[in-house]
Amino acid sequence: MDCGRTLLPGTGHCKRRWPGGLAWAWLGALLLAGCLEAPEIAPEVEVGVFDHPQALVFVGDWLVVANSGYRAQGWSDGALVVIDPVSGALINRIPTTAPNPQTLRVHGDTLYVVATGALDLSDFDRPQAATDGALDALPLATLATATGPAWHLDLPRRPDDAVPAEAPIDIAFAGERALLTSAVSNAVLPVDLAARRVGAPQWLASPSVGLGSVRPWRGRFVVTDFNADRLHIVDADGAPWPCHLDLGVAPSDVEGPGPLAVVGDDLYVVLTISATLRHVDLRDLDPAAAGCGATVRTVAAPVGNVPNHLTVRGERAWIVDSGDNNVVAYGLADGKPGERIALSPGANPWHAAWRADGRLMAVTEWAANGVTVHDRLTGAQHRFGGDLAPAPPPPPAADLVDSLADTVVAAPGATPDTNYGDPVRAANGVRGAGEAGGSVDVYAIPPGEALVLGWGDQRLIDGPGPDLVVFENPFPSGDEVFMELAVVELSPDGVQWVAFPHAYLAADPTTFMGDPDLWLGFAGRTPVRLNVDSAPMDPFDPRAGGDPFDLADLPADDPVAQQIHAEGARFIRLSAAADHLDPRTGAPFVTHPAHSGPDIDGVAARWLVPD
Numbered sequence: 001m002d003c004g005r006t007l008l009p010g011t012g013h014c015k016r017r018w019p020g021g022l023a024w025a026w027l028g029a030l031l032l033a034g035c036l037e038a039p040e041i042a043p044e045v046e047v048g049v050f051d052h053p054q055a056l057v058f059v060g061d062w063l064v065v066a067n068s069g070y071r072a073q074g075w076s077d078g079a080l081v082v083i084d085p086v087s088g089a090l091i092n093r094i095p096t097t098a099p100n101p102q103t104l105r106v107h108g109d110t111l112y113v114v115a116t117g118a119l120d121l122s123d124f125d126r127p128q129a130a131t132d133g134a135l136d137a138l139p140l141a142t143l144a145t146a147t148g149p150a151w152h153l154d155l156p157r158r159p160d161d162a163v164p165a166e167a168p169i170d171i172a173f174a175g176e177r178a179l180l181t182s183a184v185s186n187a188v189l190p191v192d193l194a195a196r197r198v199g200a201p202q203w204l205a206s207p208s209v210g211l212g213s214v215r216p217w218r219g220r221f222v223v224t225d226f227n228a229d230r231l232h233i234v235d236a237d238g239a240p241w242p243c244h245l246d247l248g249v250a251p252s253d254v255e256g257p258g259p260l261a262v263v264g265d266d267l268y269v270v271l272t273i274s275a276t277l278r279h280v281d282l283r284d285l286d287p288a289a290a291g292c293g294a295t296v297r298t299v300a301a302p303v304g305n306v307p308n309h310l311t312v313r314g315e316r317a318w319i320v321d322s323g324d325n326n327v328v329a330y331g332l333a334d335g336k337p338g339e340r341i342a343l344s345p346g347a348n349p350w351h352a353a354w355r356a357d358g359r360l361m362a363v364t365e366w367a368a369n370g371v372t373v374h375d376r377l378t379g380a381q382h383r384f385g386g387d388l389a390p391a392p393p394p395p396p397a398a399d400l401v402d403s404l405a406d407t408v409v410a411a412p413g414a415t416p417d418t419n420y421g422d423p424v425r426a427a428n429g430v431r432g433a434g435e436a437g438g439s440v441d442v443y444a445i446p447p448g449e450a451l452v453l454g455w456g457d458q459r460l461i462d463g464p465g466p467d468l469v470v471f472e473n474p475f476p477s478g479d480e481v482f483m484e485l486a487v488v489e490l491s492p493d494g495v496q497w498v499a500f501p502h503a504y505l506a507a508d509p510t511t512f513m514g515d516p517d518l519w520l521g522f523a524g525r526t527p528v529r530l531n532v533d534s535a536p537m538d539p540f541d542p543r544a545g546g547d548p549f550d551l552a553d554l555p556a557d558d559p560v561a562q563q564i565h566a567e568g569a570r571f572i573r574l575s576a577a578a579d580h581l582d583p584r585t586g587a588p589f590v591t592h593p594a595h596s597g598p599d600i601d602g603v604a605a606r607w608l609v610p611d
């Protein structure tokens with residue numbers, strides 16, 4: 001949004017240039033403080049289901065959006081909105097304990113909501129909490145029906161300058177410990193999740209006030225200090241390290257480190273004012289060394305006009321630009337901008353979130369009271385705003401089951417006496433090995449052949465959300481994922497087939513890259529944690545791994561898909577990507593020279609009806 005000044009990133013800051021010199025007032029994750037006073041603020045867009053939405057997160061099939069409830073004169077009540085990101089149906093609306101919910105994080109089975117509370121911005125130099133904040137906790141399983149958090153912690157504004165629990169802005173987790181940051185003080189608050197108790201505040205050394213993002217790193221926490229361009233490191237018990245890391249490029253300027261991502265030992269941070277993406281190798285950190293012993297390297301610059309949110313996926317950093325109204329992926333290796341997703345002028349996008357499969361990206365439109373969901377496979381973009389229809393009930397004839405395809409219909413070329421040659425292993429239960437490696441309880445599809453599985457006398461139908469999950473045996477390998485990708489097809493009769501849409505999105509489609517986000521619509525992208533022996537769980541639980549498919553994604557104009565929508569599917573056919581043509585090249589989809597065919601561990605269905 002153009003508020004006459006500039007909306008800052010991260011958790012949403014405004015920067016302001018003071019007469020007579022350069023000074024930056026940090027407004028915590030807060031809002032557009034500049035805009036509060038700006039007469040040129042854009043006219044309010046009608047508030048429907050979404051009310052100045054900021055944070056959002058995918059939870060399984062659903063998208064949870066936090067309504068900040070921002071008003072030019074303060075904040076209205078905050079709420080979470082749970083929607084189906086495909087149909088846009090409204091699943092639930094859940095009020096938050098305190099106003100201005102700004103951060104959503106999933107930890108274990110729970111969604112945590114950091115509600116900052118309203119802010120008093122009358123003294124621009126020293127923003128204060130105007131109301132209490134809160135940390136709300138909602139079990140993921142209750143999101144469709146909850147009317148409020150299962151439990152919460154009050155985080156009172158400081159009544160006497162003694163209690164720095166005010167204006168909480170971000171949270172990160174390390175097991176049963178968590179750390180909250182404040183938007184208006186330099187205190188961090190340790191939280192004991194098991195005891196549901198806030199510990200004694202710890203003060204971070206800084207010449208300024210107000211912190212920002214916090215992320216976990218190997219049982220510790222890293223915290224950005226917006227006004228001081230610093231990175232602080234805090235132990236799990238909340239004790240800060242004696243050193244800090246200077247994140248800026250130019251020592252004399254305030255550059256405003258905000259959005260933060262930690263992947264393994266790699267930390268990425270966006271300096272919001274200088275629009276620079278920087279990197280720190282956290283393995284170098286040494287609490288006894290000056291500057292904590294690590295160096296900071298620029299990855300990309302400039303990264304837009306008002307970079308407001310950062311997500312690192314695979315080899316790319318996705319940055320939401322609130323000023324340019326887009327989301328752009330920058331290569332971590334070369335710093336170059338690549339895929340770019342444009343939003344409407346005036347959308348003022350705030351945060352982006354990805355469905356686990358990397359196909360759907362959702363972005364909140366703060367100024368336009370909406371959410372846009374971008375399908376990276378088809379390029380379709382759906383904008384949801386105003387009032388949303390309630391979700392339709394599940395299909396009445398269907399039983400909710402979590403059923404494996406237990407019938408091998410065809411496995412030409414199988415060699416049952418050899419390793420990976422027995423197709424029964426694709427129908428005997430899933431035995432994933434998590435991140436450590438690939439399952440060996442698999443059937444390797446021979447080159448040029450296919451595997452056909454079924455569910456006996458049952459038909460697979462389209463119900464709410466994903467309808468089947470294919471479990472192959474990919475595993476992380478260095479910075480990539482070792483993937484042997486498969487095309488997935490369905491049939492109503494074993495004769496006619498229709499494939500789920502799939503595409504390889506790499507800039508160069510003739511070179512194999514092991515980035516799951518580039519192989520949308522294929523099976524074999526996601527490591528498998530589900531193991532019927534050692535890690536039994538619902539195969540549709542996102543933590544189970546595997547690659548979900550939704551019958552609603554079959555091409556609507558395909559007659560076979562239409563037949564499946566009318567009567568269901570009886571068979572699934574799996575075959576190597578290399579046995580299909582890539583329309584971009586006219587040649588078979590590229591494979592890694594050291595890879596072979598897909599290894600199928602099992603396929604689970606959700607909605608089955610008897611024949």
Ligand SMILES: [Ca+2]
Nearest residue numbers: 463465550551
């Ligand atoms: Ca479905």
Ligand SMILES: [Ca+2]
Nearest residue numbers: 473474484599
């Ligand atoms: Ca494999």
Ligand SMILES: [Ca+2]
Nearest residue numbers: 425429441601
């Ligand atoms: Ca198996």
